[in-house]
Amino acid sequence: MGKERVRPRRSFTSEFKAEIVELCRRGDRSVGQIAKDFDLTETAVRSWVRQAQVDAGEKEGLTSSERGTGGTSAREPPFARGRRHPQACDLRFNRSRQRSRLVSGIPGTFADGC
Numbered sequence: 762m763g764k765e766r767v768r769p770r771r772s773f774t775s776e777f778k779a780e781i782v783e784l785c786r787r788g789d790r791s792v793g794q795i796a797k798d799f800d801l802t803e804t805a806v807r808s809w810v811r812q813a814q815v816d817a818g819e820k821e822g823l824t825s826s827e828r829g830t831g832g833t834s835a836r837e838p839p840f841a842r843g844r845r846h847p848q849a850c851d852l853r854f855n856r857s858r859q860r861s862r863l864v865s866g867i868p869g870t871f872a873d874g875c
Contacts, residue, residue: 782807782813 784795785806792810796803815822 777808779813782810785810 781799781801784790785792790798792806793803795801797804811820811822812825813863814820816824
């Protein structure tokens with residue numbers, strides 16, 4: 762058997778998600794059937810429904826605005842979606858390395874007076 766091809770990550774507008782959630786709430790089709798009809802994963806559809814319930818106050822949890830994910834699109838930078846920016850991670854890593862060198866006394870670092 763061959764390997765299954767990995768589908769590239771897709772992004773969906775808030776309006777599209779709201780339409781899918783409304784179809785699920787009507788109850789005339791199952792979540793699985795709606796996902797299949799729109800070529801979506803069932804997991805994604807269920808998470809959209811769950812988030813809509815939280816936003817409506819029907820369930821406990823962080824709302825979209827509290828999570829910072831309300832209406833995000835693929836065009837927004839990663840940190841707008843609540844993810845760390847790669848450069849920020851690099852800076853923290855470098856500062857950590859500098860601190861460890863400072864404490865350890867490695868030649869060519871701050872500990873030996875350079």
